[in-house]
Amino acid sequence: MPAIRAEGLRKTFVTRRKAAGLRGSLRALFHPDRQTVEAVRGISFEMEEGELLGFIGPNGAGKSTTIKMLTGILYPTAGQATVLGFVPWEQRQQLAYRIGTVFGQRPQLWYHLPAIDTFYLFGKIYELDDRTIRRRIAFLAEAFEIEHLLETPVRKLSLGQRMRCEIAASLLHHPRLLLLDEPSIGLDVVAKQRIRDTIRRMNELEGVGVLLTSHDASDIEALCRRVIIINHGQIVYQDKVSALKRRYLTSKLVEVRYAHQVPRDFQIEGTQVLKIGRYGVKLRFDTRQTPVEAVIARLAEAGNLVDVTISDPSLEEVIRTIYQEQAEP
Amino acid sequence: MSRRGLKYWAIFKTQLINGFAYPGDLLARSLSIIIFLWVFLFLWRTTYRAVGQERIAGLSLRDTLWYLMLAETIVLSKPRLSSTIAEAVRDGSIAYLLNKPYNFLLYQLSVGLGDSILRLAFNALAGGLLVGLTVGPPPPLWGWPLTLVTVIAAWLIDFCIAATIGLTAFVTEDVAAFEWIYQKVTFILGGLLIPLDFFPAWLQAVAQALPFAYTVYGPARLFVEPDGGRFVTLLLTQGAWLAALGMLLALLYRKGVTWLTINGG
Numbered sequence: 055m056p057a058i059r060a061e062g063l064r065k066t067f068v069t070r071r072k073a074a075g076l077r078g079s080l081r082a083l084f085h086p087d088r089q090t091v092e093a094v095r096g097i098s099f100e101m102e103e104g105e106l107l108g109f110i111g112p113n114g115a116g117k118s119t120t121i122k123m124l125t126g127i128l129y130p131t132a133g134q135a136t137v138l139g140f141v142p143w144e145q146r147q148q149l150a151y152r153i154g155t156v157f158g159q160r161p162q163l164w165y166h167l168p169a170i171d172t173f174y175l176f177g178k179i180y181e182l183d184d185r186t187i188r189r190r191i192a193f194l195a196e197a198f199e200i201e202h203l204l205e206t207p208v209r210k211l212s213l214g215q216r217m218r219c220e221i222a223a224s225l226l227h228h229p230r231l232l233l234l235d236e237p238s239i240g241l242d243v244v245a246k247q248r249i250r251d252t253i254r255r256m257n258e259l260e261g262v263g264v265l266l267t268s269h270d271a272s273d274i275e276a277l278c279r280r281v282i283i284i285n286h287g288q289i290v291y292q293d294k295v296s297a298l299k300r301r302y303l304t305s306k307l308v309e310v311r312y313a314h315q316v317p318r319d320f321q322i323e324g325t326q327v328l329k330i331g332r333y334g335v336k337l338r339f340d341t342r343q344t345p346v347e348a349v350i351a352r353l354a355e356a357g358n359l360v361d362v363t364i365s366d367p368s369l370e371e372v373i374r375t376i377y378q379e380q381a382e383p
Numbered sequence: 384m385s386r387r388g389l390k391y392w393a394i395f396k397t398q399l400i401n402g403f404a405y406p407g408d409l410l411a412r413s414l415s416i417i418i419f420l421w422v423f424l425f426l427w428r429t430t431y432r433a434v435g436q437e438r439i440a441g442l443s444l445r446d447t448l449w450y451l452m453l454a455e456t457i458v459l460s461k462p463r464l465s466s467t468i469a470e471a472v473r474d475g476s477i478a479y480l481l482n483k484p485y486n487f488l489l490y491q492l493s494v495g496l497g498d499s500i501l502r503l504a505f506n507a508l509a510g511g512l513l514v515g516l517t518v519g520p521p522p523p524l525w526g527w528p529l530t531l532v533t534v535i536a537a538w539l540i541d542f543c544i545a546a547t548i549g550l551t552a553f554v555t556e557d558v559a560a561f562e563w564i565y566q567k568v569t570f571i572l573g574g575l576l577i578p579l580d581f582f583p584a585w586l587q588a589v590a591q592a593l594p595f596a597y598t599v600y601g602p603a604r605l606f607v608e609p610d611g612g613r614f615v616t617l618l619l620t621q622g623a624w625l626a627a628l629g630m631l632l633a634l635l636y637r638k639g640v641t642w643l644t645i646n647g648g
Contacts, residue, residue: 146482157479178389
């Protein structure tokens with residue numbers, strides 16, 4: 055049985071619109087102008103038990119709405135879904151005992167209390183007995199390396215430390231599925247790495263399935279084997295992360311700075327020059343045709359290098375490429 | 384206690400611990416009751432002197448001040464429930480409170496109780512000290528436990544009204560106006576500002592026919608003049624209102640959740 059099965063999930067919201075100014079307000083009072091927004095437009099996918107599945111898309115793509123339907127907070131306009139065998143919006147409470155949720159932008163830990171107080175509270179809310187709670191806290195504290203943080207009021211923890219505690223708290227009741235909505239939002243590179251490591255470790259240790267949403271493609275690249283990209287409420291890509299990398303994360307962007315002025319006709323073999331500044335140049339190249347080290351070597355030959363940054367194309371660019379491909383098969 | 388019961392007990396306890404996180408704040412807040420009672424003290428001293436009677440409508444100056452002490456204690460210890468619920472509804476965070484295995488209203492009830500109990504203790508202590516030192520000793524001790532029972536019932540009635548107001552945010556989005564009205568009604572018809580005994584008979588009758596009198600006046604009046612019969616009548620009336628308002632709240636909540644799951648946060 056798959057952990058999640060969704061078939062043709064749809065969600066349409068009706069919102070009220072109001073024109074500007076007093077006149078608009080008055081008109082809205084008597085003749086409200088209703089507008090339908092299709093947040094999710096027919097999503098179908100499956101997730102295996104114990105799988106690490108990435109669910110990405112730009113802001114407003116429908117990620118959170120989908121998660122809300124899968125946790126039973128929202129009733130879909132059409133379509134079907136089962137999560138761990140439950141129909142979420144009909145069996146929300148039963149499902150709640152078996153899944154864990156972390157919403158990066160909605161902390162669940164009590165702000166003024168040490169995390170351990172919330173841990174005990176959650177243990178009671180999930181109806182565990184005291185011994186089980188104590189043992190579980192000890193285990194999670196070690197796995198997440200948060201033993202030294204548990205007795206500090208949450209408000210005094212750094213964002214990264216707090217997020218580790220949040221995720222640990224969501225695992226207290228041994229859920230079989232963890233829904234992580236933007237767990238790395240606002241974190242620096244080191245903190246992100248630690249969060250990813252702990253998520254991976256818990257997946258290996260306990261086989262907990264993880265559905266991870268993010269607007270940062272690198273989260274998914276580092277953690278998941280399979281990825282679903284959604285945009286405007288629809289799935290635009292669904293395959294292995296390795297395939298995504300091979301097909302779409304093929305180009306890299308390079309920004310270089312030289313100690314001297316750059317000639318106007320600057321060229322490097324195997325790359326496409328995007329922008330030439332006074333001292334700097336921005337280039338793009340295809341890693342299938344030109345290896346990274348070759349580009350770096352050629353750039354170094356061209357002059358006295360001061361700085362080099364190499365980056366992946368943004369998620370938005372990847373989605374644009376996917377669209378282009380779909381438009382011209 | 385069953386595991387279900389234990390979970391609400393744990394929520395209550397956690398809120399209680401949370402209240403102790405800032406002892407300074409707790410003390411500072413109980414200062415406001417001292418200020419209010421100080422003003423009342425001068426107001427009613429002058430009134431009693433001007434009227435030239437030992438008792439007005441059966442209440443002495445000492446009775447009146449002890450009445451106001453309990454009335455203020457009850458009102459100042461209420462949690463900010465309406466705005467908390469309305470905010471959760473408006474910004475959609477209610478959705479995140481719903482994905483844990485507990486009943487949202489019982490959760491709020493447990494948090495509210497944990498919040499109120501500390502403040503109730505501090506307010507009663509501060510207010511009681513002031514009134515005791517200025518107008519004389521408190522009413523007979525044997526009436527205290529009876530009063531406490533009706534204070535709890537009063538708190539529960541207020542919870543139902545405040546939560547109902549909070550949940551109307553599903554439709555109205557802003558509940559500040561209803562909150563304001565409820566507060567002012569409590570001032571007058573609840574008997575917070577003046578004991579209802581001082582009102583003309585018709586207004587007393589109106590007040591007694593509404594639930595607000597049983598959230599403040601009832602317990603405060605019982606406190607200054609404890610009486611078995613009065614206690615039983617009050618508790619029965621409170622029970623009836625509690626049943627009616629509790630049903631209304633439960634109905635509204637179910638409607639609200641359905642609305643939420645269809646319309647989103």
